[in-house]
Protein backbone atom coordinates (compact mmCIF):
# COMPACT_ATOMS: atom_id res chain seq x y z
CA UNK A 1 0.00 0.00 0.00
CA UNK A 2 1.30 3.47 -0.80
CA UNK A 3 1.47 6.23 1.76
CA UNK A 4 -1.15 8.07 -0.24
CA UNK A 5 -3.60 5.29 0.42
CA UNK A 6 -2.89 5.14 4.13
CA UNK A 7 -2.98 8.83 5.02
CA UNK A 8 -6.56 10.05 4.94
CA UNK A 9 -6.94 13.24 2.96
CA UNK A 10 -8.99 15.41 5.28
CA UNK A 11 -9.86 18.27 3.01
CA UNK A 12 -10.36 17.03 -0.48
CA UNK A 13 -11.61 13.61 -1.39
CA UNK A 14 -14.56 12.73 0.79
CA UNK A 15 -16.91 15.37 -0.61
CA UNK A 16 -16.41 14.59 -4.28
CA UNK A 17 -19.82 13.48 -5.48
CA UNK A 18 -20.16 10.14 -7.23
CA UNK A 19 -16.91 8.80 -5.83
CA UNK A 20 -16.17 5.36 -7.27
CA UNK A 21 -15.68 2.44 -4.88
CA UNK A 22 -12.61 0.23 -5.25
CA UNK A 23 -14.66 -2.06 -7.51
CA UNK A 24 -15.57 0.90 -9.74
CA UNK A 25 -19.22 1.15 -8.65
CA UNK A 26 -20.46 4.58 -7.61
CA UNK A 27 -21.86 5.14 -4.11
CA UNK A 28 -25.30 6.74 -4.32
CA UNK A 29 -25.71 7.42 -0.62
CA UNK A 30 -24.97 11.05 0.23
CA UNK A 31 -25.63 12.41 -3.27
CA UNK A 32 -28.21 15.11 -3.95
CA UNK A 33 -31.02 14.28 -6.39
CA UNK A 34 -29.21 16.35 -9.02
CA UNK A 35 -25.98 14.44 -8.44
CA UNK A 36 -27.80 11.12 -8.75
CA UNK A 37 -29.19 12.24 -12.12
CA UNK A 38 -25.69 13.31 -13.23
CA UNK A 39 -24.23 10.00 -12.10
CA UNK A 40 -26.87 8.14 -14.12
CA UNK A 41 -25.99 10.14 -17.24
CA UNK A 42 -22.27 9.66 -16.62
CA UNK A 43 -22.93 5.90 -16.47
CA UNK A 44 -24.48 6.02 -19.93
CA UNK A 45 -28.19 6.31 -19.09
CA UNK A 46 -30.29 8.59 -21.31
CA UNK A 47 -30.37 12.24 -20.34
CA UNK A 48 -34.08 12.29 -20.99
CA UNK A 49 -35.79 10.86 -17.97
CA UNK A 50 -32.66 10.94 -15.77
CA UNK A 51 -34.30 13.38 -13.37
CA UNK A 52 -37.34 11.16 -13.00
CA UNK A 53 -35.20 8.06 -12.42
CA UNK A 54 -33.20 9.96 -9.83
CA UNK A 55 -36.46 10.73 -8.04
CA UNK A 56 -37.50 7.08 -8.19
CA UNK A 57 -34.15 6.01 -6.80
CA UNK A 58 -34.43 8.61 -4.08
CA UNK A 59 -37.74 7.13 -3.02
CA UNK A 60 -36.33 3.61 -2.88
CA UNK A 61 -33.16 4.63 -1.06
CA UNK A 62 -34.51 7.10 1.48
CA UNK A 63 -38.19 6.27 1.88
CA UNK A 64 -38.02 2.50 1.61
CA UNK A 65 -34.46 1.89 2.78
CA UNK A 66 -33.98 -0.48 -0.15
CA UNK A 67 -30.37 -1.35 -0.94
CA UNK A 68 -31.00 -4.06 -3.50
CA UNK A 69 -31.59 -2.69 -7.00
CA UNK A 70 -33.32 -5.89 -8.10
CA UNK A 71 -36.13 -5.15 -5.62
CA UNK A 72 -36.85 -1.69 -7.03
CA UNK A 73 -39.97 -2.81 -8.79
CA UNK A 74 -41.01 0.55 -10.24
CA UNK A 75 -37.91 0.48 -12.47
CA UNK A 76 -37.61 -1.53 -15.67
CA UNK A 77 -35.84 -4.85 -15.16
CA UNK A 78 -32.95 -4.16 -17.52
CA UNK A 79 -32.38 -0.79 -15.85
CA UNK A 80 -32.25 -2.51 -12.44
CA UNK A 81 -29.57 -4.82 -13.75
CA UNK A 82 -27.49 -1.98 -15.16
CA UNK A 83 -27.84 -0.05 -11.89
CA UNK A 84 -26.65 -3.00 -9.86
CA UNK A 85 -23.53 -3.25 -11.97
CA UNK A 86 -22.64 0.42 -11.72
CA UNK A 87 -23.96 1.67 -8.41
CA UNK A 88 -23.98 0.82 -4.76
CA UNK A 89 -26.09 1.87 -1.77
CA UNK A 90 -23.94 1.46 1.30
CA UNK A 91 -23.99 1.64 5.06
CA UNK A 92 -21.15 2.11 7.51
CA UNK A 93 -20.13 -1.22 8.99
CA UNK A 94 -21.35 -1.67 12.58
CA UNK A 95 -18.11 -3.00 14.08
CA UNK A 96 -19.71 -3.08 17.53
CA UNK A 97 -23.31 -2.78 18.69
CA UNK A 98 -23.76 -2.20 22.42
CA UNK A 99 -27.02 -1.94 24.32
CA UNK A 100 -27.27 -0.18 27.68
CA UNK A 101 -29.47 -1.41 30.51
CA UNK A 102 -31.54 1.76 29.94
CA UNK A 103 -32.18 0.90 26.26
CA UNK A 104 -29.59 3.30 24.85
CA UNK A 105 -27.74 1.72 21.97
CA UNK A 106 -24.30 2.63 20.71
CA UNK A 107 -22.77 1.61 17.41
CA UNK A 108 -19.09 1.74 16.68
CA UNK A 109 -19.06 2.42 12.96
CA UNK A 110 -16.24 1.56 10.64
CA UNK A 111 -15.96 3.44 7.37
CA UNK A 112 -14.42 2.27 4.10
CA UNK A 113 -10.92 3.46 5.02
CA UNK A 114 -11.07 1.72 8.40
CA UNK A 115 -11.59 4.88 10.47
CA UNK A 116 -14.17 4.67 13.23
CA UNK A 117 -16.76 6.89 14.89
CA UNK A 118 -19.77 6.28 17.11
CA UNK A 119 -23.47 7.01 17.00
CA UNK A 120 -25.95 6.58 19.83
CA UNK A 121 -29.70 5.96 19.84
CA UNK A 122 -31.50 7.28 22.89
CA UNK A 123 -35.05 5.90 23.08
CA UNK A 124 -37.87 7.57 24.99
CA UNK A 125 -41.28 6.02 25.54
CA UNK A 126 -42.79 6.94 22.19
CA UNK A 127 -39.91 8.52 20.30
CA UNK A 128 -36.15 8.61 20.21
CA UNK A 129 -33.13 10.63 19.19
CA UNK A 130 -30.08 9.59 17.28
CA UNK A 131 -26.86 11.28 18.32
CA UNK A 132 -24.82 11.58 15.13
CA UNK A 133 -21.07 12.15 14.70
CA UNK A 134 -19.69 14.67 12.23
CA UNK A 135 -15.98 13.88 12.45
CA UNK A 136 -13.64 11.06 13.42
CA UNK A 137 -12.10 12.61 16.51
CA UNK A 138 -12.24 16.34 17.21
CA UNK A 139 -9.90 19.34 17.07
CA UNK A 140 -11.39 21.22 20.00
CA UNK A 141 -9.71 19.54 23.01
CA UNK A 142 -12.42 20.55 25.50
CA UNK A 143 -10.91 19.56 28.84
CA UNK A 144 -13.89 17.59 30.14
CA UNK A 145 -14.68 15.69 26.93
CA UNK A 146 -13.38 12.23 26.18
CA UNK A 147 -13.64 12.71 22.40
CA UNK A 148 -11.47 15.77 22.90
CA UNK A 149 -8.58 13.53 23.93
CA UNK A 150 -8.54 12.11 20.39
CA UNK A 151 -6.94 14.09 17.64
CA UNK A 152 -9.03 14.91 14.62
CA UNK A 153 -8.56 12.10 12.16
CA UNK A 154 -10.79 13.40 9.44
CA UNK A 155 -14.13 14.90 8.51
CA UNK A 156 -16.98 12.54 7.74
CA UNK A 157 -18.52 13.00 4.31
CA UNK A 158 -22.24 13.33 3.60
CA UNK A 159 -22.62 9.60 2.87
CA UNK A 160 -20.98 8.70 6.17
CA UNK A 161 -23.17 11.14 8.11
CA UNK A 162 -26.44 10.17 6.47
CA UNK A 163 -25.29 6.53 6.65
CA UNK A 164 -25.49 6.72 10.45
CA UNK A 165 -29.18 7.57 10.19
CA UNK A 166 -29.78 4.82 7.62
CA UNK A 167 -28.06 2.24 9.79
CA UNK A 168 -30.13 3.20 12.84
CA UNK A 169 -33.31 3.02 10.76
CA UNK A 170 -32.30 -0.44 9.53
CA UNK A 171 -31.69 -1.56 13.11
CA UNK A 172 -35.00 -0.14 14.32
CA UNK A 173 -36.88 -1.60 11.37
CA UNK A 174 -38.35 1.77 10.42
CA UNK A 175 -38.74 1.33 6.66
CA UNK A 176 -40.62 2.60 4.80
CA UNK A 177 -40.34 5.94 6.62
CA UNK A 178 -43.24 5.82 9.08
CA UNK A 179 -45.27 9.06 9.14
CA UNK A 180 -45.51 8.95 12.94
CA UNK A 181 -44.77 6.83 15.97
CA UNK A 182 -41.10 6.60 15.03
CA UNK A 183 -38.46 5.52 17.50
CA UNK A 184 -36.01 7.55 15.44
CA UNK A 185 -37.91 10.83 15.51
CA UNK A 186 -35.15 13.31 16.29
CA UNK A 187 -31.55 13.90 15.31
CA UNK A 188 -28.96 15.59 17.48
CA UNK A 189 -25.64 16.51 15.92
CA UNK A 190 -23.95 15.94 19.26
CA UNK A 191 -21.73 12.97 18.60
CA UNK A 192 -18.03 13.04 17.92
CA UNK A 193 -16.66 16.15 16.26
CA UNK A 194 -17.56 19.79 15.75
CA UNK A 195 -20.28 19.97 13.10
CA UNK A 196 -19.60 23.61 12.23
CA UNK A 197 -16.01 22.71 11.35
CA UNK A 198 -17.41 20.29 8.78
CA UNK A 199 -20.35 22.36 7.71
CA UNK A 200 -20.53 21.54 4.01
CA UNK A 201 -20.77 17.79 4.58
CA UNK A 202 -23.09 18.17 7.57
CA UNK A 203 -25.37 20.52 5.62
CA UNK A 204 -25.52 18.19 2.65
CA UNK A 205 -26.35 15.24 4.89
CA UNK A 206 -28.99 17.11 6.88
CA UNK A 207 -30.70 18.33 3.70
CA UNK A 208 -31.03 14.68 2.69
CA UNK A 209 -32.36 13.78 6.14
CA UNK A 210 -34.92 16.63 6.01
CA UNK A 211 -36.19 15.84 2.50
CA UNK A 212 -39.93 15.19 2.80
CA UNK A 213 -39.93 12.36 0.26
CA UNK A 214 -37.27 10.38 2.04
CA UNK A 215 -36.17 10.13 5.65
CA UNK A 216 -38.36 13.16 6.31
CA UNK A 217 -37.19 14.31 9.73
CA UNK A 218 -38.13 17.97 9.90
CA UNK A 219 -35.75 20.76 10.88
CA UNK A 220 -37.78 21.25 14.07
CA UNK A 221 -36.65 17.79 15.18
CA UNK A 222 -32.99 18.32 14.40
CA UNK A 223 -30.59 20.03 16.79
CA UNK A 224 -27.05 20.97 15.89
CA UNK A 225 -24.71 21.48 18.82
CA UNK A 226 -21.62 23.64 18.54
CA UNK A 227 -18.89 24.67 20.92
CA UNK A 228 -19.21 28.10 19.30
CA UNK A 229 -17.75 28.44 15.81
CA UNK A 230 -19.10 31.99 15.62
CA UNK A 231 -18.61 32.74 11.89
CA UNK A 232 -20.63 29.65 10.89
CA UNK A 233 -23.62 30.16 13.17
CA UNK A 234 -25.60 32.47 10.93
CA UNK A 235 -25.07 30.28 7.89
CA UNK A 236 -26.28 27.28 9.84
CA UNK A 237 -29.53 29.08 10.66
CA UNK A 238 -30.04 30.54 7.22
CA UNK A 239 -29.20 27.44 5.23
CA UNK A 240 -30.57 24.68 7.46
CA UNK A 241 -32.92 26.36 9.95
CA UNK A 242 -32.31 23.57 12.47
CA UNK A 243 -32.43 24.08 16.23
CA UNK A 244 -29.19 25.31 17.70
CA UNK A 245 -27.52 24.16 20.89
CA UNK A 246 -24.48 25.91 22.29
CA UNK A 247 -21.98 24.15 24.52
CA UNK A 248 -21.51 27.12 26.81
CA UNK A 249 -20.32 25.50 30.04
CA UNK A 250 -18.92 28.65 31.65
CA UNK A 251 -19.95 32.26 32.13
CA UNK A 252 -16.50 33.83 32.35
CA UNK A 253 -13.91 33.92 29.60
CA UNK A 254 -11.05 32.99 31.94
CA UNK A 255 -12.77 29.72 32.83
CA UNK A 256 -14.19 29.01 29.39
CA UNK A 257 -10.76 29.63 27.83
CA UNK A 258 -9.54 26.64 29.80
CA UNK A 259 -12.40 24.19 29.51
CA UNK A 260 -13.49 25.06 25.94
CA UNK A 261 -10.27 26.35 24.34
CA UNK A 262 -12.19 27.52 21.26
CA UNK A 263 -13.28 30.39 23.50
CA UNK A 264 -9.87 32.01 23.02
CA UNK A 265 -10.79 32.48 19.39
CA UNK A 266 -14.48 33.27 19.84
CA UNK A 267 -15.13 34.68 23.33
CA UNK A 268 -18.46 34.55 25.15
CA UNK A 269 -19.55 38.05 24.11
CA UNK A 270 -19.13 37.30 20.38
CA UNK A 271 -20.75 33.92 20.78
CA UNK A 272 -23.83 35.34 22.47
CA UNK A 273 -24.10 38.11 19.87
CA UNK A 274 -24.17 35.44 17.14
CA UNK A 275 -26.83 33.58 19.12
CA UNK A 276 -29.01 36.67 19.49
CA UNK A 277 -28.94 37.01 15.68
CA UNK A 278 -29.68 33.36 14.93
CA UNK A 279 -32.33 33.35 12.19
CA UNK A 280 -35.85 32.26 13.13
CA UNK A 281 -35.63 32.60 16.91
CA UNK A 282 -38.80 33.15 18.88
CA UNK A 283 -40.15 32.14 22.26
CA UNK A 284 -41.35 28.95 20.63
CA UNK A 285 -37.94 28.35 19.05
CA UNK A 286 -35.21 28.87 21.58
CA UNK A 287 -31.52 28.21 21.59
CA UNK A 288 -30.48 25.50 24.02
CA UNK A 289 -27.47 26.37 26.15
CA UNK A 290 -25.71 23.25 27.36
CA UNK A 291 -23.90 23.58 30.63
CA UNK A 292 -21.88 20.69 32.00
CA UNK A 293 -21.76 20.74 35.80
CA UNK A 294 -18.15 20.53 37.00
CA UNK A 295 -17.53 20.48 40.73
CA UNK A 296 -15.73 23.60 41.90
CA UNK A 297 -15.27 24.94 38.37
CA UNK A 298 -18.51 26.48 37.09
CA UNK A 299 -21.28 25.44 39.48
CA UNK A 300 -21.85 28.19 42.07
CA UNK A 301 -25.06 30.21 42.54
CA UNK A 302 -23.07 33.25 41.36
CA UNK A 303 -22.33 31.40 38.10
CA UNK A 304 -26.04 30.68 37.72
CA UNK A 305 -26.94 34.34 38.24
CA UNK A 306 -24.30 35.43 35.75
CA UNK A 307 -25.70 32.94 33.24
CA UNK A 308 -29.14 34.50 33.60
CA UNK A 309 -27.63 37.95 33.05
CA UNK A 310 -25.77 36.83 29.92
CA UNK A 311 -28.84 35.22 28.35
CA UNK A 312 -30.98 38.33 28.70
CA UNK A 313 -32.68 39.11 25.41
CA UNK A 314 -31.99 35.72 23.81
CA UNK A 315 -34.87 33.23 23.50
CA UNK A 316 -33.08 30.52 25.44
CA UNK A 317 -33.43 27.37 27.47
CA UNK A 318 -30.71 25.82 29.56
CA UNK A 319 -29.79 22.18 29.65
CA UNK A 320 -27.73 21.23 32.67
CA UNK A 321 -25.57 18.17 32.02
CA UNK A 322 -24.17 16.26 35.00
CA UNK A 323 -20.54 15.62 34.12
CA UNK A 324 -20.04 12.09 32.81
CA UNK A 325 -16.79 10.60 33.96
CA UNK A 326 -14.29 8.78 31.75
CA UNK A 327 -10.96 7.17 32.58
CA UNK A 328 -8.47 9.75 33.97
CA UNK A 329 -10.89 12.65 33.51
CA UNK A 330 -9.55 15.72 35.33
CA UNK A 331 -12.97 16.74 36.74
CA UNK A 332 -15.75 15.54 38.99
CA UNK A 333 -19.47 16.00 38.68
CA UNK A 334 -21.06 18.70 40.85
CA UNK A 335 -23.11 17.54 43.84
CA UNK A 336 -26.83 16.95 43.37
CA UNK A 337 -27.52 19.93 45.59
CA UNK A 338 -25.26 22.25 43.58
CA UNK A 339 -27.02 21.14 40.39
CA UNK A 340 -30.46 21.61 41.96
CA UNK A 341 -29.62 25.08 43.29
CA UNK A 342 -28.16 26.12 39.96
CA UNK A 343 -31.20 24.87 38.09
CA UNK A 344 -33.55 26.67 40.46
CA UNK A 345 -31.88 30.05 39.99
CA UNK A 346 -32.07 29.72 36.21
CA UNK A 347 -35.66 28.47 36.37
CA UNK A 348 -36.78 31.29 38.66
CA UNK A 349 -35.39 33.77 36.15
CA UNK A 350 -37.84 32.40 33.58
CA UNK A 351 -35.79 29.85 31.69
CA UNK A 352 -36.52 26.19 31.50
CA UNK A 353 -33.51 24.45 33.05
CA UNK A 354 -33.89 20.69 33.05
CA UNK A 355 -31.09 18.48 34.24
CA UNK A 356 -30.20 16.04 31.47
CA UNK A 357 -30.57 12.47 32.68
CA UNK A 358 -27.39 10.66 31.72
CA UNK A 359 -28.15 7.84 29.31
CA UNK A 360 -25.99 4.89 28.39
CA UNK A 361 -23.25 5.56 30.94
CA UNK A 362 -22.69 1.82 31.36
CA UNK A 363 -21.65 1.50 27.72
CA UNK A 364 -19.74 4.82 27.64
CA UNK A 365 -22.42 6.27 25.37
CA UNK A 366 -23.33 9.34 27.45
CA UNK A 367 -22.44 12.93 26.49
CA UNK A 368 -18.72 13.38 26.17
CA UNK A 369 -17.89 9.71 26.57
CA UNK A 370 -17.52 8.83 22.90
CA UNK A 371 -14.11 7.88 21.71
CA UNK A 372 -12.91 5.51 19.02
CA UNK A 373 -9.52 3.95 18.59
CA UNK A 374 -8.86 5.94 15.41
CA UNK A 375 -5.70 7.93 15.83
CA UNK A 376 -4.32 10.50 13.50
CA UNK A 377 -0.95 9.37 12.33
CA UNK A 378 1.44 11.74 10.60
CA UNK A 379 3.42 10.63 7.59
CA UNK A 380 6.46 10.66 9.87
CA UNK A 381 4.66 8.30 12.30
CA UNK A 382 3.76 5.95 9.48
CA UNK A 383 7.31 5.95 8.13
CA UNK A 384 8.62 5.30 11.64
CA UNK A 385 6.18 2.41 12.09
CA UNK A 386 7.20 0.96 8.74
CA UNK A 387 10.89 1.31 9.58
CA UNK A 388 10.28 -0.37 12.96
CA UNK A 389 8.41 -3.23 11.27
CA UNK A 390 11.17 -3.68 8.73
CA UNK A 391 13.82 -3.63 11.46
CA UNK A 392 11.87 -6.19 13.49
CA UNK A 393 11.48 -8.36 10.41
CA UNK A 394 15.20 -8.08 9.61
CA UNK A 395 16.07 -8.93 13.21
CA UNK A 396 13.70 -11.90 13.20
CA UNK A 397 15.22 -13.12 9.96
CA UNK A 398 18.74 -12.62 11.27
CA UNK A 399 17.80 -14.48 14.48
CA UNK A 400 16.30 -17.28 12.37
CA UNK A 401 19.43 -17.53 10.27
CA UNK A 402 21.82 -17.65 13.18
CA UNK A 403 19.74 -20.10 15.20
Ligand code: SAH
Nearest residue numbers: 145190193194225226227247323324367368
Ligand atom coordinates in the same frame (compact mmCIF):
# COMPACT_ATOMS: atom_id res chain seq x y z
N1 SAH B 1 -18.59 19.81 19.27
C1 SAH B 1 -20.01 19.98 19.46
C2 SAH B 1 -20.76 18.68 19.39
C3 SAH B 1 -20.47 17.71 20.53
S1 SAH B 1 -21.87 17.72 21.53
C4 SAH B 1 -20.24 20.70 20.78
O1 SAH B 1 -19.28 20.89 21.52
O2 SAH B 1 -21.34 21.12 21.04
C5 SAH B 1 -21.42 16.87 22.92
C6 SAH B 1 -21.97 17.55 24.14
O3 SAH B 1 -21.58 16.82 25.31
C7 SAH B 1 -21.42 18.95 24.30
O4 SAH B 1 -22.33 19.80 24.89
C8 SAH B 1 -20.28 18.67 25.23
O5 SAH B 1 -19.82 19.83 25.80
C9 SAH B 1 -20.89 17.69 26.19
N2 SAH B 1 -19.90 16.93 26.93
C10 SAH B 1 -18.65 16.64 26.56
N3 SAH B 1 -18.01 15.92 27.50
C11 SAH B 1 -18.89 15.72 28.49
C12 SAH B 1 -18.83 15.00 29.72
N4 SAH B 1 -17.75 14.34 30.08
N5 SAH B 1 -19.93 14.99 30.49
C13 SAH B 1 -21.06 15.61 30.09
N6 SAH B 1 -21.17 16.29 28.95
C14 SAH B 1 -20.10 16.35 28.15
